[in-house]
Amino acid sequence: MSGLLADAWVRIAGRMRAEVGDVEYRTWLQQIVLGPVDGDEVTLMLPTRFLRDWVRSQYGDRLSTLWNQEIPAIRRVELQVMRAGDAVVAPAVAMDNLPESRPEVAPTPVAATRASSMSDRPLLDRGADTRADLAAPLDTRFTFDTFIVGKPNEFAYACARRVAEKPSSVGFNPLFLYGGVGLGKTHLMHAIGAELLRRGGISVAYMSAEKFMYRFIAAIRSQSTVEFKDHLRSVDVLMIDDLQFLIGKDNTQEEFFHTFNALVDAGRQIVVSADKSPSDLSGLEDRLRTRLGCGMVADIHATTFELRISILEAKATASGVAVPGKVLEFLAHKITTNVRELEGALNRLIAHANLFGRPITLESTQDVLHDILKAHDRRVTIEEIQRKVSEHWNIRLTDMSSARRARAVARPRQVAMYLAKQLTSRSLPEIGRKFGNRDHTTVMHAVSRVQELMERDAAFAEDVELLRRMLES
Ligand SMILES: Nc1ncnc2c1ncn2[C@@H]1O[C@H](COP(=O)(O)OP(=O)(O)OP(=O)(O)O)[C@@H](O)[C@H]1O
Numbered sequence: 001m002s003g004l005l006a007d008a009w010v011r012i013a014g015r016m017r018a019e020v021g022d023v024e025y026r027t028w029l030q031q032i033v034l035g036p037v038d039g040d041e042v043t044l045m046l047p048t049r050f051l052r053d054w055v056r057s058q059y060g061d062r063l064s065t066l067w068n069q070e071i072p073a074i075r076r077v078e079l080q081v082m083r084a085g086d087a088v089v090a091p092a093v094a095m096d097n098l099p100e101s102r103p104e105v106a107p108t109p110v111a112a113t114r115a116s117s118m119s120d121r122p123l124l125d126r127g128a129d130t131r132a133d134l135a136a137p138l139d140t141r142f143t144f145d146t147f148i149v150g151k152p153n154e155f156a157y158a159c160a161r162r163v164a165e166k167p168s169s170v171g172f173n174p175l176f177l178y179g180g181v182g183l184g185k186t187h188l189m190h191a192i193g194a195e196l197l198r199r200g201g202i203s204v205a206y207m208s209a210e211k212f213m214y215r216f217i218a219a220i221r222s223q224s225t226v227e228f229k230d231h232l233r234s235v236d237v238l239m240i241d242d243l244q245f246l247i248g249k250d251n252t253q254e255e256f257f258h259t260f261n262a263l264v265d266a267g268r269q270i271v272v273s274a275d276k277s278p279s280d281l282s283g284l285e286d287r288l289r290t291r292l293g294c295g296m297v298a299d300i301h302a303t304t305f306e307l308r309i310s311i312l313e314a315k316a317t318a319s320g321v322a323v324p325g326k327v328l329e330f331l332a333h334k335i336t337t338n339v340r341e342l343e344g345a346l347n348r349l350i351a352h353a354n355l356f357g358r359p360i361t362l363e364s365t366q367d368v369l370h371d372i373l374k375a376h377d378r379r380v381t382i383e384e385i386q387r388k389v390s391e392h393w394n395i396r397l398t399d400m401s402s403a404r405r406a407r408a409v410a411r412p413r414q415v416a417m418y419l420a421k422q423l424t425s426r427s428l429p430e431i432g433r434k435f436g437n438r439d440h441t442t443v444m445h446a447v448s449r450v451q452e453l454m455e456r457d458a459a460f461a462e463d464v465e466l467l468r469r470m471l472e473s
Pocket of ligand 1: 147148149180181182184185186275311340
């Protein structure tokens, strides 16, 4: 039964994804864990109360209907907050593990290939000779206009713009974009596609390396490799996302290599993205790596605090919901690695504010994003905080846990407790223990005292803020 349930759940999750779109699925539904069935009721579990309430109010009815269609004996869906020890029938279904939710082949030729949701399927637009089987939408939100440029990505952005304006320019073919997860590679590729489409008269194919492989395998199975190759080799611009997927897939690499050569030799543009530079993609064949590195290689670096703030400001403005600067700064401090996560956190705050009609505050942010923030807390330890604070005020590290009450020692100790509360997910008693076995009420007092002082004394507030930044960087 559990295999049957798990299979049904994957289909339902795929259906929901198709209905709500990738971003909404990732933000709200991807964390659902499948629990057991009891009588006519299936249990779905979520990590926080907020997520549970939101999913219940927004998707509860639809989930019940889909479950009932899959397994008629199921009539109700029970949404629960997950607790340790709850029985799990199937883990959360990450988007990449879902079946393709839209039809592979567009039913009719599509001339304008813009649609509202993201897809890995390639697109092709060349007026009259647009072919239906290569037509697919780009994510209309991923344009150059919505891409926020800062020091870490300005070079990649400039290269992408150049390719969109003048494909196949000398020195820019292939364009190889690389960088860590969620830093905007796909966004830039879609932006190139959108710009080329806007200008018109050029055919563009975009697909992930994974999709490239599946299509290639499907073509082999249906004995249509010649058509597959011809199709790909007829485009003016070919974009392949997440090339690292081809590592270890030797036959697909070989096919890609030939397609690549045929296109470049014919003066067509190739754009490729990956998580590493060509020279670091050690599982790729040498000759392919060499060719990939022959054009323009552009690195998207990790975001800076300033870039994260600019991205958040732009997204908050676009949403039309007032998000205080302090909240944006807090998020930019806390979520530092991945723009996708940063965006997801902001979306959740905005949805919460809309749902309950309450303004966004620092307190509500900490509450609503509890699970995300906890995951980002782990990096700073109380010991590090104690060390930095002692160095800053030039006191002995042992005074963090000593009984000395002189202000010169007691104040830094209070600041360290305050920072421990802000920057880690430790409870008040746990923090107290690390400071010479002090009681949790002492920590509570320290936190409110530091807050009070920060409000009254700008120089002191600046000191504390500086320490916080140092600890987080
Ligand atoms: N500079 C930026 N300005 C605006 N939005 C951005 C920027 N960088 C990333 N994003 C947003 O962050 C999200 C993740 O970006 P994207 O999917 O392009 O990342 P990626 O580098 O392709 O990630 P992956 O390695 O997972 O494929 C997208 O919603 C994108 O719009």
